[in-house]
C-alpha cells in the first residue's frame with residue numbers, strides 16, 4: 045500500500061532469513077525469488093509479498109494457510125518465519141530502490157529527467173560555496189554510480205553514517221561541534237555528544253567529556269552543524285531543482 049511504511053529491516057534478521065529461505069523456500073520459489081523448479085510463484089510480483097509490512101501476510105502462509113493451494117506448511121517458528129519475511133521484503137525493497145528488477149539489463153532510470161545545464165547553474169549558485177566539482181565532489185558519479193543513490197546522497201549530504209564515533213575525538217567534515225560560554229566568560233569548545241533541554245555533553249580536544257547543565261551554568265551556546273544547511277535546503281528545492289542537480293551530478297564521472 046503506497047504511503048504505508050514498512051518496518052525497517054534489521055540486517056542480522058535479514059541475514060538469518062536469507063539462510064532460512066535458502067533451506068526452506070528456494071526449491072519452490074527460486075534463489076532469486078522469481079519462481080523455482082518445484083512450482084512456487086514469483087514472489088517479486090506477489091501482491092502478498094509486496095504488501096507485507098511486518099510479516100503479517102507472509103508468516104501465516106509459511107505456517108500453512110495455503111496448504112490446499114500447493115504451498116505446504118513450513119516448520120519454522122514465529123521468529124524464523126518473520127526473519128524469512130524480512131528477507132523477502134528486503135529483496136523487494138532493494139529492487140524497488142534500484143528501479144528495475146535484477147538482470148533486466150540496462151535501463152534509463154526514470155529519475156534522470158532533469159536538465160544537466162540548469163543543474164550546473166543551480167549548483168554554481170547554491171552549492172559551490174561549500175563544494176567543488178574538481179575537489180571534494182570530483183567523480184562523485186563514479187563513487188556513487190546509481191543515480192537514485194546519488195540523489196539520496198546529495199539531498200542528505202552524504203551516505204555515511206550520521207555519527208560513527210560519537211564518543212571519540214575524531215572529527216570529520218560533518219562533525220557537529222558546540223561552543224559553550226560559561227557565566228565566568230570562559231568558553232569551552234568540543235564535539236557535541238548529546239544535547240537535550242537540560243544537559244549538553246561535549247568531548248573536548250583531549251578526549252575527556254564534560255557535561256553542562258543548560259539552565260544553570262551556561263550563558264551562551266553556539267552549535268555548529270555542518271549539515272544544517274543541507275537540511276534547510278531540503279525545504280527550498282523544487283522537484284525541478286532536484287531533477288536538474290541530479291542530472292548534472294551524474295555527469296561527474
Ligand code: HEC
Pocket residue numbers: 065068069070071072073082083084085087089090091092093102105106110113114115116118128129132
Ligand atoms: C513445495 C513448494 C513450496 C515451498 C517449499 C514454499 N512454497 Fe511458497 N508457495 C508455493 C506455492 C505452490 C504457492 C502458491 C499458492 C497459492 O496459489 O496460493 C506459494 C505461495 C507463496 C506465497 C504467496 C504468493 C502469492 O502472491 O499468493 C508466499 C508469500 C510464499 N509462498 C512464501 C514462501 C516462503 C517464505 C517459503 C519458505 C519459508 C515458501 N513459500 C516455501 C510453494 C512453495
Ligand code: HEC
Pocket residue numbers: 167170171172173174175180181184197198199201202203204216217218270271273274277289
Ligand atoms: C554550507 C555548506 C554546504 C552547502 C551550501 C551544500 N553542502 Fe553539500 N555538504 C556539506 C557538508 C559539510 C557535507 C558533508 C561532507 C562530508 O561528509 O565529507 C556535504 C555533503 C554533500 C554530499 C555528499 C558528499 C560525499 O562525499 O558523500 C553531496 C553529494 C553534496 N553535499 C551535494 C551538495 C549539493 C548538490 C548542494 C547544493 C544543492 C550542496 N551540497 C550544498 C556542506 C554544504
